[in-house]
Amino acid sequence: xxxxxxxxxxxxxxxxxxxVPTVPGTRAxxxxxxAGRAxxxxxAAxxxxxxxxxxxxxxxxxxxxxxxxxxxxxxxxxxxxxxxFIVMLPHQFRSLSEVQAAAGxxxxxxxxxxxxxxAGPFQPLGGNAVGAEFNGxxxxxxxxxxxxxxxxxxxxxxxxxxxxxxxxxxxxxxxxVRELAGSVRFVPRAAGAGGGGSxxxxxxxxxxKYYSYSGGSTLSGGSGTERQVMFCPDGTFYSATESGxxxxxxxxxxxxxxxxxxxxxxxxxxxxxxxxxxxDGSTDEYRYQVTGESGVILFNGIKFAYxxxxxxx
Numbered sequence: 001x002x003x004x005x006x007x008x009x010x011x012x013x014x015x016x017x018x019x020v021p022t023v024p025g026t027r028a029x030x031x032x033x034x035a036g037r038a039x040x041x042x043x044a045a046x047x048x049x050x051x052x053x054x055x056x057x058x059x060x061x062x063x064x065x066x067x068x069x070x071x072x073x074x075x076x077x078x079x080x081x082x083x084x085f086i087v088m089l090p091h092q093f094r095s096l097s098e099v100q101a102a103a104g105x106x107x108x109x110x111x112x113x114x115x116x117x118x119a120g121p122f123q124p125l126g127g128n129a130v131g132a133e134f135n136g137x138x139x140x141x142x143x144x145x146x147x148x149x150x151x152x153x154x155x156x157x158x159x160x161x162x163x164x165x166x167x168x169x170x171x172x173x174x175x176x177v178r179e180l181a182g183s184v185r186f187v188p189r190a191a192g193a194g195g196g197g198s199x200x201x202x203x204x205x206x207x208x209k210y211y212s213y214s215g216g217s218t219l220s221g222g223s224g225t226e227r228q229v230m231f232c233p234d235g236t237f238y239s240a241t242e243s244g245x246x247x248x249x250x251x252x253x254x255x256x257x258x259x260x261x262x263x264x265x266x267x268x269x270x271x272x273x274x275x276x277x278x279x280d281g282s283t284d285e286y287r288y289q290v291t292g293e294s295g296v297i298l299f300n301g302i303k304f305a306y307x308x309x310x311x312x313x
Contacts, residue, residue, distance in 0.1 A: 051075075052187060056090055058158055061183035063176040073270045077180075084164025086176060091149060091159045092271050092287045096130050099149040103132065107147070107161070109292050113139040116147075116163070125150075128157075129181050131174065135166065144169035146177045152186040202265045202272070206288075207233040209311070210297065210304035229304065232312035237263040237276055274299075 051068055052059040062068045066077045066086060074089035093099045106117040116134040125131050131148035145163035152158075160180050162173040211228045228240040239259050261276040271289045278284070289298040295306035 050183070054187060056158075057152070057187055058090070059185045059187055060088070060158075060180060063179040066176065073268065082164075082172070082176075083168040084162065084173070086160065086162045086180065088180075089159050090156060090271070092156045092289055093149065093151070094155050096124075096128075096149075096151065099130060099151075103147065103149070106136070107134065107145075113137070116143065116145055119144070125178055125181055128153075131177060131181070133174065138163060142166040144173075146174040148177045148181045150181050150184050154186065157186075158184060202267065202269070203231070203235055203263075204233050205269060206265060206274075207231050207310050209307040209309070210299075211307050212299075212302055212304045228307070229299070230310045230312075231263060232310050234312070235262050235264070236312065237261045 046061055046064070050059055050061045053070070056074075060068075060075075062077055063086070065081050066079045068075045068077045068088075074087060077086035077088070091099075093102065100122050103122070104118060106115070108115050114137075116136040116138070119133040119135045122130045122132040125148055129148055129150040131146060134145045134147055135143065137143060142165065143163055144166050145161055147159065147161040149159050150157045160177050162176045164173060209228060209230045230238045230240070232238075237260070261278045263277075264275045265288075266273050266275075267288070269290065271287070274286045274288055276284045276286070286300050287298075289301075290296075291298060291303070297304055297306070
């Protein structure tokens, strides 16, 4: 099978696989309040404008003056009165500390010309979200952004980024993200949208051999070793060491009785969960995330590269 198509997500922190419009927009936002005067609180969400997406398992209300359109694996928000754009994408982080560790390396998407680095500390936005300012380049232009990640009680959540040119940026953009984050609600996902049984088409999609060279990660099983994993279209999983002899299972973690397991996969072609059922009856769960690098996929945050068709016999 062909390797998983390169995702449009950022290698470090996911960015929606949606076309990013040119940054300037039609009109700059209103200027920030005078020095010494606090910015007004964000307006209450207009529930009549709430967007509910059972496929993604969330609902939200666009900030005042913004309109949302679903594109690819997320949402793109545009405005006739504010420059720039807002993007939304579900993420698979399990804690705010994971979010901050990943976002601390910035947002980079070469295909869409995005390179943004943190410009300040992360700040809590309620009990289940954090946000920070970023600056850098978007499509060759100096840009600034405010980004936040909201966690779902079930794990994962949604990433929000409001960006515009450095000249047009103001504190209003942080307000847009805070308003949007405050409106997010997580709802039951529709059947077949990553929350139900294993998807046979996803098993075909992920089928292949993958490898990761590591200096001592939990997947490598030791220092300076290469870990290989293999997914067969029939739902069989194998793990192997660099010598070619198959390993101890659990993707290189010692203690399992066999290197062979059955796998089920839930999610989509951007992110989701793989569940391994070993021959001794035990199970393990791993999260996968497609990156912006060709043929590269993250398993529990560790990079694996596609190495060809599986050798399933």
